[in-house]
Amino acid sequence: MEHSPDDWTDTGWTATKGEASWTHEQAPIALDAAIFDALIRAEYPALTLIEADGLQVTAANDEGEEIRLFHDAKPPKSTDLADILDAADIAGIDPAEGYEEDDDRKGGSVVDPGYKRQYAEDGHPNNNGDWLAMTLEDLGIVTREGKKTRTDVQTLNTLFADNGIVTEDRKFGGAFHGTAPRSNGWQGRFRMSGRFAVFRQACFCGPRQQL
Secondary structure, three states: OOOOOOOEEOOEEEEEEEEEEEEEEEEEHHHHHHHHHHHHHOOOOOOOOOOOOOOOEEEEOOOOOOOEEEEOOOOOOOOHHHHHHHHHHHHHOOOOOOOOOOOOOOOOOOOOOOHHHHHHHHHOOOOOOHHHHHHHHHHHOOOEEEOOEOHHHHHHHHHHHHHHOOOHOOOOHHHHOOOOOOOHHHHHHHHHHHHHHHHHHHHHHHHHHHO
């Protein structure tokens, strides 16, 4: 599906995706920034994309200090997300903090309706059909009830542990283990952050037997 900047003004090209809007004299930069900004707004709200000596992704730690997780002349892309999330984990930052499970949360979905239709036609309307998403569904760990996504966090934690992800040592595991408050949407944050960690583990080391 093609994307293009929306408009040209005296200050440059403007690209808008969801609630994210970026203007830059180079159209590809405006577009890539808007796409990535929309992604983190919806899925990793603790992260912020800013323009400062290039493009940076920052997040605040527990002391309120802004930590730079990414810095480049060009905007990050989805392929940079693993490194950004790793940097957040090292800094003790849960990038999904603030995420709410409800699909009707402010900002809505960043998934283009065309993609959603394609997912439904392919037989997996709730995700893009990647192997890990399908595995979690096949195991009954992630299920759908109306507009709500339900996660069996106990079984999911076991799967994480079986694949080398010790959630006791990760900030995103705090709510599950009772060392952090269980605010609205904590199950979704646990699933998303842990899912990315185990996905990265499997990509670099190969999935363990349990996957």
